[in-house]
Amino acid sequence: MQLGAADAAQIINALIPSPSWPSSVFILTYDEGGGLYDHVVPATAIKPDNIAPMLQSGDLPGDFAHTGFRLPIIVVSPWVRPHYVSHTWRDFTSILKLIEVRFNVPSLTARDASADNMMEFFDFSTPHLLKPPGLPPQPTNGVCDPTKEKAPGF
Secondary structure (H helix, E strand, C coil): CHHHHHHHHHHHHHHCCCCHHHHCCEEEECCCCCCCCCCCCCCCCCCCCCCCCCCCCCCCCCCCCEEECCCCCEEEEECCCCCCCCCCCCHHHHHHHHHHHHCCCCCCCHHHHHCCHHHHHHHHCCCCCCCCCCCCCCCCCCCHCCCCCCCCCC
C-alpha cells in the first residue's frame, strides 16, 4: 500500500506545479478492492446496452446489471470543494459522465447516460487550491507491527 501511495503522491506532486494545474482534475480510484472486505452488497445498475457478453468456454455468464464492491474515488483539483466527502453512490461510469458533461459529448451507453456526473465535488466559482502545499514524502519502508495485524479476538 505504501508503494501505491508513493506513486500517487509522485503524480500529484508533478501535476501541481505544472502549467496544466489550474485546469486539471486528477481522479484516483482502483480497479479492484485489493481483497479488502466490504459488508455492503454491490448495487444493481442499469445495463449498458442490450448486447450480450461474448463469453468464452468456462466463463461465468453475467449481464452487467450490478456494480462491483465499493472503492474510493479521490478527486484532486484546484476546483474541488475543500474537505469535501461525498456519500453519493457512483461507479466508474460516473467518471465518463463527468467527461461527457464537461466536453458536451453524448453518452456511450445507457449506463453512463444514467450515471452521476460528479459535479458535487466541484465549486467552479472559486479555485480553492491554485497554490496548494506540496504533499509530504510518502514512506515506502514502513514496518508492520505483528501485534497490530489482527483485530482483537481473532
